[in-house]
Amino acid sequence: MNMALRYYFDLMSQPSRAVYIFLKQNNIPFDPKPVALRKGEHFTEEFKKLNPFSRVPFIDDNGFILTESVAILRYLSQKYNVPEHWYPRSDIKKQSRVDQYLNWQHLNLRLNAAMTFQHLLLIPLMRNKPVDQKKVERFKLGLAESLMYMETYFLKDQMFLCGDDISVADILGACELMQLNAVMEEKLYESNPVLDAWMKRVKARLQPNFDEAHQITYRTCEIYKKTKDNLNAKL
Structure with missing residues (x-):
């Protein structure tokens, strides 16, 4: 008997949000399996039996385990034969643009946005130490370069990252940038008219699922506002 697709995720994770939004946008039925990373649930023996990498997201499709967003x-x-614009299957050139x-993104936007977030919030909290501003600035420099390439190479004169319609690339990209909102650094992309307009287009296309998936991000921002001074001084 076929079972529902099981989806293991934590919406604090950018890739987890991207897959979650994609599932919702395409009305793909799934059994949600939230994993609380903050509680270390991904390190339990039960979890490791399913995913030895101790990461989210991953899916269990009737016994077929697949990791990596x-x-x-x-x-x-x-x-699920979703509309071609998400991930082109019949046009190899369009597919290759998305690929x-x-x-x-792995070693560019994802790396730099994630590490900016981690060094401003997670690492100081976990280690009970002030923010390492040198490391923050290092990743912000990398982030500035990544944003430049998003504007001048991927977007250029088109509406979305890989063409004139939204694709999985846009979901992943937008979810990475939203991690900056959690630490009040959204100006890094909102100050760029091209990127700001793109982000607004992506959000509009993905509503209401985009806001639903990012509720935890919005709450994290409120927490960061209250703790920012302590994180930058002494916890």
Whole structure:
């Protein structure tokens, strides 16, 4: 008997949010399996039996375990035959454009946005130490370069990252940038008219699922506002 697709995720995780939004946007039925990373639930023996990498997101499709958000999005696109604009299947050039972004983002936008967030909030909290401003500035420099390439190479004169319609690349990109909102650094992209307009287009296309998936991000921002002075001084 076929079971519902099981989705393991934590909406504090950018890739988890991206897959969650994609599932919702395409009305793909799934059994939600939230994992509280802050509680270390991904390190339990029960979790490791399913995913030895101790990461989210991952899916269990009737016994077929698949990790890594990019692989999951490609799998879901093909299995559920979603509209071509999400991940083109019939046009190899359009597909390759999406793949190009998916491969690029790991060590560029994803790395720099995630590490900016972590060094401003998570690492100081976990280690009970003030923010390491040198590391923050280092990743902000990398982030500035990534944003430049998003504007001048991926977007150029088109509406979305890989063409004139939204794709999985846009979901992943937007979810990464929203991590900056959690630490009040959204000006890093909102100050760029091209990126700001793109972000607004992506959000509009993905509502109401975008805001639903980012409720925890909005709450984290409120927490950060209250603790910012302590994080920058002494916890």
